[in-house]
Amino acid sequence: MNYKRQKQLVIFSFLLFPVGLLMLFLIYPTIQLFQFSLSDWNGIARSFNYIGLSNYKLAFQTPEVWEAFSNNFLYFFLHLVMVPLEIMIAVFLNSKIRASNFFRSIVFMPYILNGVAVAFIFVYIYNPIDGPLNALLNGLGLESLIQRWLSDAEVVNYSLVLVSLWRYCGFHVILFLAGLQSVPNDLYEAATIDGASSVQKFWYITVPGITRVIQIVLFLNVRGALQVFDIPFLMTQGGPGTASSTFTVYTLETAFKFNNYGLASALAVLLMLIIIVISMLQNLLFRNRGE
Numbered sequence: 001m002n003y004k005r006q007k008q009l010v011i012f013s014f015l016l017f018p019v020g021l022l023m024l025f026l027i028y029p030t031i032q033l034f035q036f037s038l039s040d041w042n043g044i045a046r047s048f049n050y051i052g053l054s055n056y057k058l059a060f061q062t063p064e065v066w067e068a069f070s071n072n073f074l075y076f077f078l079h080l081v082m083v084p085l086e087i088m089i090a091v092f093l094n095s096k097i098r099a100s101n102f103f104r105s106i107v108f109m110p111y112i113l114n115g116v117a118v119a120f121i122f123v124y125i126y127n128p129i130d131g132p133l134n135a136l137l138n139g140l141g142l143e144s145l146i147q148r149w150l151s152d153a154e155v156v157n158y159s160l161v162l163v164s165l166w167r168y169c170g171f172h173v174i175l176f177l178a179g180l181q182s183v184p185n186d187l188y189e190a191a192t193i194d195g196a197s198s199v200q201k202f203w204y205i206t207v208p209g210i211t212r213v214i215q216i217v218l219f220l221n222v223r224g225a226l227q228v229f230d231i232p233f234l235m236t237q238g239g240p241g242t243a244s245s246t247f248t249v250y251t252l253e254t255a256f257k258f259n260n261y262g263l264a265s266a267l268a269v270l271l272m273l274i275i276i277v278i279s280m281l282q283n284l285l286f287r288n289r290g291e
Contacts, residue, residue, distance in 0.1 A: 037265035055266035068250040076225035090176035111171040119234035122163045153243035179213030
């Protein structure tokens with residue numbers, strides 16, 4: 001056996017196990033997902049019938065799906081609005097201030113907390129009877145702002161999005177901070193010599209220097225907003241009614257509560273396609289902007 005054949009054999013043997021795992025845990029379940037989305041499988045029966053695209057048609061005709069999708073959009077929009085503030089906080093933490101490492105740790109701390117613990121902490125904070133939030137508003141003389149934060153359909157989604165912002169914005173700040181530290185200081189020094197203002201430095205040096213990080217954060221926002229599950233499920237179970245249900249919560253309830261695995265699989269496929277399309281559009285937008 002010559003050296004070239006031995007090299008190919010070694011490479012093949014090293015790739016065989018990870019490729020096998022990829023096929024087993026990613027590609028095969030994806031194929032099964034498409035198969036179930038075209039069927040009426042209830043998750044229990046050994047057999048099922050193929051019903052074509054009926055599940056996809058039903059998904060588009062179900063008002064609860066659109067309501068859940070609108071709730072997901074609220075998560076995405078408010079996280080998107082917070083991106084400029086996250087960048088400014090990262091710029092502030094990147095400057096030479098006292099105890100900057102301590103503040104970076106504090107900002108990142110909510111992200112590493114367990115999601116279940118975060119949900120129960122905020123359930124206690126939002127408690128309308130003896131919760132600290134309403135007690136604080138009452139103590140400040142702001143009784144008019146007291147709300148039933150998790151049981152009022154008008155405010156429940158904003159309450160949940162606030163929890164999501166508290167938990168994930170710090171992670172985005174750390175990503176932006178890492179991007180800022182990769183921008184050469186020579187650019188800022190040259191801009192200072194040329195008489196550039198702080199705003200001009202930020203717009204013409206900082207923002208282009210962290211474009212890739214901005215792209216990553218936007219993708220994380222899209223994926224996270226469309227897949228948000230733990231916060232609404234643990235804090236409200238999608239209630240009151242379906243007011244705070246999200247796309248993923250509704251999909252899992254469809255599968256495990258109503259045993260309609262066909263429709264749930266169709267919803268999962270639609271979610272995957274939406275994320276892929278938005279990711280492609282985002283890449284195209286940033287590529288054109290870069291050119």
